[in-house]
Amino acid sequence: MRFHAITLDEMDKGETTMSARTSSVPSNSRGEMVRERLPAVFVPHGGGPWPFVEMGFGDKAERDALAAYLRSVPLSLKTPATALLVVSAHWEEPVPTVMTGEHPPLLYDYYGFPPEAYQLTWPAPGDPELAARAQRLLEEAGFETAANAQRGYDHGTFVPLKVAYPDADVPVVQLSLKQGLDPKEHLAMGRALAPLRDEGVLIVGSGMTFHNLRAFGPQSRPVAEAFDTWLRESAGLEPTERDRRLIDWVHAPAARLAHPREEHLLPLMVVAGAAGSDRGTTTYSGTIMGLRLSGYQFG
Numbered sequence: 001m002r003f004h005a006i007t008l009d010e011m012d013k014g015e016t017t018m019s020a021r022t023s024s025v026p027s028n029s030r031g032e033m034v035r036e037r038l039p040a041v042f043v044p045h046g047g048g049p050w051p052f053v054e055m056g057f058g059d060k061a062e063r064d065a066l067a068a069y070l071r072s073v074p075l076s077l078k079t080p081a082t083a084l085l086v087v088s089a090h091w092e093e094p095v096p097t098v099m100t101g102e103h104p105p106l107l108y109d110y111y112g113f114p115p116e117a118y119q120l121t122w123p124a125p126g127d128p129e130l131a132a133r134a135q136r137l138l139e140e141a142g143f144e145t146a147a148n149a150q151r152g153y154d155h156g157t158f159v160p161l162k163v164a165y166p167d168a169d170v171p172v173v174q175l176s177l178k179q180g181l182d183p184k185e186h187l188a189m190g191r192a193l194a195p196l197r198d199e200g201v202l203i204v205g206s207g208m209t210f211h212n213l214r215a216f217g218p219q220s221r222p223v224a225e226a227f228d229t230w231l232r233e234s235a236g237l238e239p240t241e242r243d244r245r246l247i248d249w250v251h252a253p254a255a256r257l258a259h260p261r262e263e264h265l266l267p268l269m270v271v272a273g274a275a276g277s278d279r280g281t282t283t284y285s286g287t288i289m290g291l292r293l294s295g296y297q298f299g
Helices: 008-013 060-075 128-140 155-164 183-199 218-235 239-247 266-275
Strands: 040-044 083-093 097-099 146-148 172-178 201-207 280-288 291-298
Touching: 040 060, 040 183, 040 266, 040 280, 060 155, 060 280, 083 128, 083 155, 083 266, 097 128, 128 172, 128 183, 155 172, 155 201, 172 183, 172 266, 183 201, 183 239, 183 266, 201 266, 218 239, 218 280, 218 291, 239 266, 266 291
Parallel strands: 040 201, 083 172, 083 201, 097 146
Antiparallel strands: 040 291, 097 172, 280 291
């Protein structure tokens, strides 16, 4: 269990404290804190700053359905998360790297959008303690790790979470992918991080189940459907078979047509690793520009 000492300075500054972050956690008859294990979730984050800036593509009903799904994620938790650990498709490093800033800025890592796309705000606090805990867990599992105190939340993190947590009132730590994009390594990363689920942390993978930017359009509907069907089936399997299939994902139907490069799929591997014995359920099945996308929850 992670604990945070409350100081007078923190109380004066109104910073997050453990007492504030656990006030909604129920107690048993002896007054002991009882926390339910949180799930691990994978969400599609859409394209660029899509919910907040007119993008000029896709159908409004499709976008509204994805936004409604993202808003439903925190509402689906039996116990509110005290912090989020997010793995975004838009950050790769030589070793798994955590953001350690106390007040991370936004990283507008997209281009070609109207000026308002670069004026969005989402001032969610960081959580250096959680970042250090994640590093320790990864290192105990044999990974080298690194920390970055300057990096901001990229759009794979701040866009879907600005929808899901518009008040930016839950601490967030972002974790990078590992260069090489080995699915087996990312499943192992997730397994190492699984104890966080018992510590009030919601583990979130943010990517896309279809990500071929040169093939967005009606011609790719069969490709997206074929791969997404395989992925939905795989997520719901018992863990050993699920992990085997995810490691061998390149042999799935239409795999490389759906993902010429797999960075948008790898956050799902981390989430599946953190799932442990929990089977996945499909919590979102929708379309963007007619192309099938899905979201998953484990636990």
